[in-house]
Amino acid sequence: MDSLGQKIRNLRKERKMTQLALARGLVTPSMISQIESDKATPSQELLEQLAARLGVKPSFFADDIHHKTDLVQAYRRAKQLMEAENYAAALPLLQTLTAPVPPQFREEVLFLDLAQCYERLQQYGDAANMYEEVVRASLERDDVPRAVHAYFHLGQLERRQSRWGVARMHWQRAAELLRRHPDLNMPIAMKIYANLGRIHMQLRQFEVALESYRRAVVLAERYQAQLDHAMILHGMGAAYIELGRYELGEDKLQEAIRIYDVIRHQRGINQCHVNIGIGLRRAGKFVEAKEKLSWCIEHREIRLDVLRLANALSERAACCLELEQWDEAIADAKEAVLLDKDTPELQLLARHTLAVAYMHKNEPQLALENANLGLQCSAETHDMTLVSGLYSVRAQALWALGDAASASADAIRVANMALSAY
Known part of the structure; x- marks a missing residue:
């Protein structure tokens, strides 16, 4: 009609x-x-x-x-x-x-309204389909800003469902549109690059993460977005630490702390202090790291922040392990796993510490139990060094308990993991 x-x-x-x-x-x-x-x-x-x-x-x-x-x-x-x-x-x-x-x-306007309704109703599949329609209709009209926004929301939907690879794909498409249209003045570009930085960190692609963070930090300064600026610097600090550039990492974390302090973002301050301790431990400065992490654990604001407290305890336990302070390592690691049961990376590190400490105390059964608990978290992490370490400790525990066949199988697994890393 x-x-x-x-x-x-x-x-x-x-x-x-x-x-x-x-x-x-x-x-x-x-x-x-x-x-x-x-x-x-x-x-x-x-x-x-x-x-x-x-x-x-x-x-x-x-x-x-x-x-x-x-x-x-x-x-x-x-x-x-x-x-x-x-x-x-x-x-x-x-x-x-x-x-x-x-x-x-206009198609893209109606589809955007539908996407927002589906998203608020947690019908994420339908929401994603509508955002895809927004992208199509927007690009047909050469409405690049609206397409960039739709890609951003698609990435957010996938991130919410822990589909990191798909989220990265959508944010990369948004970033490509931004690069092809450098005249666009879009504050959301800062969030897109910051999210790409975080997701590359999650995937342990640290150099790529840094490149995204560098783009994001320029935009954060331009738009005077203090919270985003602090969070981006925070991410850069963590990336430098992962790459073994510890002094640069601490510098960026200190910059983030100064901004967090101005806007009174205590949780960010807490995590930056813990990350500085992590950097010292990764640098092999175990005594300094333990002192810094002890300061964190005793600090009133961090004691009120359960997740940051658990993180600090887990890291201090790892320092104690390196310093051969087995009982202290066990006490801190046990407290950490009870405080934060939902973070795979923390559980992995703390269980590894417990397994190694119990083996040094000649308690192979407890070492085996903790190695098994740690390996249950291995599917949700990309830290293969700790995973390999858990298999190695489990092999030692199984051997000590008389299960030579299982111990040999784990030892072979560790050797294969080492070969695949090269």
Whole structure:
């Protein structure tokens, strides 16, 4: 069925009239063009004047006006429901406007509204499909900023479901659009590069993470986004530590602490202090690292922050292990695994510490139990050094307990992991 605009255009062409002729004395030719493409709706008075000029009665368009008005009212109602956070009620109204999308509406706008409803209702698959439609429709109109925003939200959806590789793909596509359009002034670009930095850190791609963080930090300074600036510097510090560039890592963490302090972001301050301790341990400065981590553990603000406290305890336990302080290592690691049961990396490090310490204390059964508990977390981490270490300790424990066959199998596994690393 033809729309109102299509009917007016067809009648005009049947009468061999130009848009200029139809518009003369009433409106501009541009307005006629917008009406015919359903981007504008004529008033009742104008519609009567156009009908007279086209030689039809105004009633010829009555059904079209009513239909168009009904669609506009449905959309307005849906937006009101969204503003009231009643997404379940807004969703069916929006769905009625997309099969197909009426010509007076822009596809990408409707799809974006639908995506937001699905996302708020935690229907992530449907939300992702709608954001993909936003990207398609936006790029067809050369609306690059809207496509960048849609890619950002797609990445956020996938990150929420721990689908890191897919999230990275969407953010990389957004970053590619930004690179191809350097004139775009978009604060969200900072978040896209920061998220790419975090995800490359998660995947242990530290040099690539640094490159993303460098782009993000320039944008954070430009837009004076203090929290984002601190978090990006924080990420850069962690990346430098992972790459063995400990002094640079500590410098960036100290910069982050100064900004966190200005905006009173205590959790960020806490984690930066713990990360400085981690850097000292990674640098082989075990006594200094233990002192720094002890300061963290005794600090009032960190004692109130359970996750940061568990992190500091786990790291201090690893320092004690290197200093051959077996009982202290066991006490700290046991406390850490009880405080934070949900972080695989922490569980892996603490269980490794416990397994090694118990082997040194000649308690192979406890060493075996902790090695097995640590390996249960191995699927959720990319730290193969600790995983290999757990298999090695388990092999020693199994050998001490008389299970030579299982011990040999673990020893072979450790050797294969070492070979695959080269």
